[in-house]
Amino acid sequence: MKRAIVLLSGGLDSTTVLAIARNEGFQPFTLSFDYGQRHRIELERAAVVAEAFGAKDHRVVSVDLAQFGGSALTADIAVPTGRTAKEMAGEIPVTYVPARNTIFLSYALAYAEVTGSHDIFIGVNALDYSGYPDCRPEYIQAFETMTNLATRAGVEGTERLTIHTPLIEMTKAQIIKKGLELGVDYGLTHSCYDPKVGGVPCGVCDSCLLRKKGFEEAGVEDPLLQGNT
Numbered sequence: 001m002k003r004a005i006v007l008l009s010g011g012l013d014s015t016t017v018l019a020i021a022r023n024e025g026f027q028p029f030t031l032s033f034d035y036g037q038r039h040r041i042e043l044e045r046a047a048v049v050a051e052a053f054g055a056k057d058h059r060v061v062s063v064d065l066a067q068f069g070g071s072a073l074t075a076d077i078a079v080p081t082g083r084t085a086k087e088m089a090g091e092i093p094v095t096y097v098p099a100r101n102t103i104f105l106s107y108a109l110a111y112a113e114v115t116g117s118h119d120i121f122i123g124v125n126a127l128d129y130s131g132y133p134d135c136r137p138e139y140i141q142a143f144e145t146m147t148n149l150a151t152r153a154g155v156e157g158t159e160r161l162t163i164h165t166p167l168i169e170m171t172k173a174q175i176i177k178k179g180l181e182l183g184v185d186y187g188l189t190h191s192c193y194d195p196k197v198g199g200v201p202c203g204v205c206d207s208c209l210l211r212k213k214g215f216e217e218a219g220v221e222d223p224l225l226q227g228n229t
Contacts, residue, residue: 001027003056003117004164005108008032010045012211013123013167015189016179018053020166021121023182029115030055031108035100036066036074041199045190052188061107071097072193079194081204085213088206092133095193095206101134102143105163109147112161118153121164127171140165172214180220187223201225 004026008014021028032046043060050058069075072094080093101124108120124135133139144163148154151161167175179186191211192201201208201224215222 001025002119003027003029003115004119004121005112005115005117006030006055006121007104007108007123008046008050008055008058009123010042010047010049010189011123011191011207012172012179012186012189012214013125013175014046015049015184015186016175016182017121017123017164017166018049018055019179019182019184021119021164022053026119026121028053028055028121029111029117030058031104031111032058032060033104033107034060034062035097035103036064038073039195039199041195042190045188049188052185059111063103063107065097065100065103068098071095073097079202079205081194081202083206083209088210093206096132099134101132101139105143105147109151109161113151113153118159118161119164120161121166123167124165125167125170125172125175127169135168137165137168140168171217172210173217176214176218176220180218185223187226189224191224 004021006018006021006028008018008030018028030050032043034043066074072079074097077094112120126136140163147161153159191207193205193207194202196202
C-alpha cells in the first residue's frame with residue numbers, strides 16, 4: 001500500500017478525508033496538532049478516529065501557537081455565534097488561526113519525507129468554509145509547488161509530492177454523504193469551536209452552524225445531537 005500523511009483534527013472534514021484516503025488504497029499515517037487550542041476534545045476525538053480507521057501511526061505534534069494568540073481558538077477572544085452564512089463569508093473571522101495550515105502542512109511534509117510518502121491529504125474546503133485564506137485552491141497549489149522545490153525527492157526528480165484536497169469543492173452536505181458511503185461514524189467526530197462541559201456542541205458557533213446546515217441538507221440526523229435536540 002502507498003503511504004499517505006493525513007492531517008487529522010478529529011472533525012467532520014478531516015475524518016471524511018481519512019476515509020477517502022483509505023478507500024483509495026493508501027496506508028494512512030495520521031498527524032494531529034496540540035497547538036494551544038482552547039479545548040482538548042478535538043485531540044481526543046482525533047485519536048479515536050485514527051484508531052477506528054486503522055492508521056498505521058498516529059502522531060500529535062506540539063506547536064504553541066497560543067504564545068502568539070490572535071485567534072479566538074488560541075486566545076481569550078470571544079467565539080462568534082449566531083452568524084448567517086453571508087456574515088461568515090463576508091470577512092476573515094477571529095477563529096482564523098494565523099498561518100495554521102502552512103505550519104501543519106510543513107510538518108506533514110517533514111513526516112512524508114521520513115515515512116517515504118509522496119501524498120498528503122488535508123480537509124480544506126472552499127465552499128462551506130468560514131473565509132479562511134489557507135483553505136483556497138490557489139493556496140494549496142502554491143504550497144504543493146513549494147514542496148517539490150523543498151524536498152530531496154522533488155529536487156532529485158525521483159517522485160513528485162501531491163497534496164490531496166478531495167473536499168475542496170464539495171458542500172458540507174456532499175461531504176457528509178460521501179463519508180456515510182464510506183462508513184464514517186460522525187458520532188466519533190467533533191466540530192464545535194466552543195463546546196460545553198463534556199464536549200457537548202454549543203450549537204451556535206460558525207462550525208456548529210455549518211455542520212447543522214450540512215446534515216439538514218444531507219437529510220440525515222447528526223449523531224452528536226441525537227437525544228440533545
